[in-house]
Amino acid sequence: MTSADRWLLPDGIEEILPPQARQIESLRRQLLDVLDGWGYDVVMPPALEYLDSLLTGVGKDLDLRTFKVTDQLSGRLMGLSADTTPQVARIDAHSFAPEGVGRFCYCRTVFHAKSSSLLASRTPTQIGAELYGEAGIDADVEIISLMVDLLKRAGVRQVHLDLGNVAVFRALADAAQLTDAQQQSLFALLRLKCVSDLDQWAREHIVDPGLASAFAQAFRLQGDLQALTSAIAELSAAVPTAATALQHTLDVAQRLMARFPELPLYFDFTELRGYDYHTGLVFAAYVPGYGDAVMQGGRYDETGAVFGRARPATGFSGDLKVLARFGSASVTCRETVLAPNDHDEQLWQHIQTLREQGKRVLTQLNGDTVAADYQLQKHDGQWQLVKIN
Numbered sequence: 144m145t146s147a148d149r150w151l152l153p154d155g156i157e158e159i160l161p162p163q164a165r166q167i168e169s170l171r172r173q174l175l176d177v178l179d180g181w182g183y184d185v186v187m188p189p190a191l192e193y194l195d196s197l198l199t200g201v202g203k204d205l206d207l208r209t210f211k212v213t214d215q216l217s218g219r220l221m222g223l224s225a226d227t228t229p230q231v232a233r234i235d236a237h238s239f240a241p242e243g244v245g246r247f248c249y250c251r252t253v254f255h256a257k258s259s260s261l262l263a264s265r266t267p268t269q270i271g272a273e274l275y276g277e278a279g280i281d282a283d284v285e286i287i288s289l290m291v292d293l294l295k296r297a298g299v300r301q302v303h304l305d306l307g308n309v310a311v312f313r314a315l316a317d318a319a320q321l322t323d324a325q326q327q328s329l330f331a332l333l334r335l336k337c338v339s340d341l342d343q344w345a346r347e348h349i350v351d352p353g354l355a356s357a358f359a360q361a362f363r364l365q366g367d368l369q370a371l372t373s374a375i376a377e378l379s380a381a382v383p384t385a386a387t388a389l390q391h392t393l394d395v396a397q398r399l400m401a402r403f404p405e406l407p408l409y410f411d412f413t414e415l416r417g418y419d420y421h422t423g424l425v426f427a428a429y430v431p432g433y434g435d436a437v438m439q440g441g442r443y444d445e446t447g448a449v450f451g452r453a454r455p456a457t458g459f460s461g462d463l464k465v466l467a468r469f470g471s472a473s474v475t476c477r478e479t480v481l482a483p484n485d486h487d488e489q490l491w492q493h494i495q496t497l498r499e500q501g502k503r504v505l506t507q508l509n510g511d512t513v514a515a516d517y518q519l520q521k522h523d524g525q526w527q528l529v530k531i532n
Contacts, residue, residue: 271460
């Protein structure tokens with residue numbers, strides 16, 4: 144290993160330098176203010192805690208992505224948080240446990256032993272929101288509306304929203320009495336989105352003609368509002384619970400279209416991301432030219448049951464650094480003042496006053512030149528602010 148190689152960062156881990164760091168930090172403050180304006184309270188879970196809590200319930204899928212260490216005090220396994228959702232579920236069930244609806248938000252670095260995709264960072268700055276205690280359509284509409292509002296405030300343009308509902312395939316799987324192994328083989332094929340292979344799978348595993356037709360219909364549940372409307376009518380007779388999940392998705396979509404008439408909506412019920420823990424509506428926001436979702440989420444009811452408090456829950460998250468990359472939110476720039484390196488007590492008091500007024504004051508060291516808007520100069524025994532041309 145050469146001397147230079149020692150200072151290389153691991154793959155998927157990056158550092159943020161000026162001026163990008165200023166942009167990201169400015170965006171963080173703006174978006175947290177937006178979340179506060181919607182009534183979501185900030186929580187700051189620990190970066191490190193016992194592995195049992197991190198990988199319980201919603202966290203089971205995170206096992207391969209979680210850095211694991213041994214606690215030298217207790218001998219128990221601990222993990223670096225790879226996702227904030229399990230920790231917020233613990234907070235809602237245990238630490239804070241509000242009565243009625245609980246609204247939480249966060250913005251912090253999480254750590255991935257393995258990237259979630261080729262485009263993803265292993266240290267994303269995860270920003271998101273979680274809503275607990277409401278199982279109805281109003282919670283789904285609120286959480287998606289909040290996500291869309293955050294994207295707008297971040298200046299992310301040309302957003303496309305994808306909606307799906309894992310409850311559709313859960314209902315079909317229950318009606319067909321599929322085993323866990325059969326469900327896993329089906330979901331592996333669904334990820335490939337090859338309809339011919341899916342039809343072949345249905346012929347081999349679904350005996351009932353009505354159910355086989357319902358599965359064939361579900362395999363093709365992609366497209367616009369019209370495709371969703373026709374599917375509800377066809378599935379209502381064969382698998383009513385699947386049709387109910389579709390109707391719920393349609394109702395959510397219609398409310399979102401009323402709030403955001405310019406927002407393109409696309410339906411994809413073969414997208415079963417997080418099937419092991421999502422229980423209903425799932426959603427993701429995409430922008431042209433980027434293969435991953437810039438924000439995504441869904442419903443994960445009863446997650447808090449393992450912590451002793453089962454509650455309906457829905458939420459979303461995204462990487463703040465990705466939002467900054469595709470957004471155009473304005474960066475708060477303060478006026479910069481250059482002050483001489485003088486030990487005059489009056490100068491010190493003047494500098495502190497300017498800083499309290501919100502200005503950025505740099506003391507000139509070793510005669511260095513710094514880009515600034517103003518300069519402090521002494522005239523007739525008084526320090527004055529002079530505009531730099």
